[in-house]
Amino acid sequence: MTAKIAYDEVEVGTELPAQSFPVTRATLVRYAGASGDFNPIHWNEKFAVEVGLPDVIAHGMFTMAEAIRVVTDWAGDPAAVVEYGVRFTKPVVVPNDDQGALIEVSAKVAAKLDDRKVRVDITAMSAGQKVLGMSRAVVELA
Amino acid sequence: MALDQSFVGRTYPPTAAYEVGREKIREFAEAIGDANPAYTDTEAAKALGHSDVIAPPTFVFAITFKAAGAVIEDPQLGLDYSRVVHGDQKFAYTRPVRAGDRLSVTSTIEAIKSLAGNDILDIRGEVHDASGEHVVTAWTKLVSRAPEGA
Numbered sequence A: 001m002t003a004k005i006a007y008d009e010v011e012v013g014t015e016l017p018a019q020s021f022p023v024t025r026a027t028l029v030r031y032a033g034a035s036g037d038f039n040p041i042h043w044n045e046k047f048a049v050e051v052g053l054p055d056v057i058a059h060g061m062f063t064m065a066e067a068i069r070v071v072t073d074w075a076g077d078p079a080a081v082v083e084y085g086v087r088f089t090k091p092v093v094v095p096n097d098d099q100g101a102l103i104e105v106s107a108k109v110a111a112k113l114d115d116r117k118v119r120v121d122i123t124a125m126s127a128g129q130k131v132l133g134m135s136r137a138v139v140e141l142a
Numbered sequence B: 001m002a003l004d005q006s007f008v009g010r011t012y013p014p015t016a017a018y019e020v021g022r023e024k025i026r027e028f029a030e031a032i033g034d035a036n037p038a039y040t041d042t043e044a045a046k047a048l049g050h051s052d053v054i055a056p057p058t059f060v061f062a063i064t065f066k067a068a069g070a071v072i073e074d075p076q077l078g079l080d081y082s083r084v085v086h087g088d089q090k091f092a093y094t095r096p097v098r099a100g101d102r103l104s105v106t107s108t109i110e111a112i113k114s115l116a117g118n119d120i121l122d123i124r125g126e127v128h129d130a131s132g133e134h135v136v137t138a139w140t141k142l143v144s145r146a147p148e149g150a
Helices: A025-035 A045-050 A060-067 A069-075 B022-031 B042-047 B061-072
Strands: A015-023 A081-088 A101-112 A117-126 A132-140 B084-093 B102-115 B118-128 B134-144
Touching (some): A025 B022, A060 A081, A060 A132, A060 B084, A069 A081, A069 A101, B061 B118
Antiparallel strands (some): A015 A101, A081 A132
16 A cells, blocks of 8 residues: 555645546446446436436446545555545436536545544535535545 | 334345456446556556555445345345435445455345335445455445335
8 A cells, every 4th residue: 555645744624636527428328337237317318307306317336436536546546545435415417418417526634543544525516516425535644 | 114123233145256357447447437557557556565456446336236135135124126225335445456356245234214204224245355354344325215195
């Protein structure tokens, strides 16, 4: 495990570089295949609307996978993430156009813990709404 | 209808081993658009101190969620899966998942709650490798929404 960020150089409030992740219908089809989650709410508009959704929505696990990239890119080694949890508060609605949706992720160090670990709080937004709640990772730094 | 509380604490038998393939990790990393070389380049992964390419943190969900199917589809529990949404997800890692791992999952029902007609089910999946060492624990909260007008 080789995090490139040193624990001693990080303070509470340190912001991680924010990133935006686009998601289109094609992204969702691809993620469905890679993850094995073929729930039609993630690719079939007719089905999604029938079960009461505004449109096709992204897999929650896709959003969770994108959000942690802000942390793994910062830490250098993805294995530096020793804990990661989220609450799926709002769906990321993905319209059937060339634009799709955008997941905007920011994160900051919320606490310094023992054993060179820090707690990072993550904010993930789409279309002006917070799509993940209680999104936190514990990261072991160098 | 509220789920039977007596299922709390029930543990299901470990799943048959899932072998983590390096091309499956690559496919997953490409699907999330993550070009981190630790996922696809053995030398880059070794430079970070790993014995082989590792999987992105959420990759293991595909394995633990499939294992949770034993709970979800347990006819005695009687969960209405057509009304289920994923509420929370958490992972605690002892080490990253890597190519070549043969992973087995043991699922346990941690809690059953009923809130405003919704059934809330907490499932813990303990993931071990072929040598029996712990790799990751996954906590999955599923919410089965109350039928309209219920």
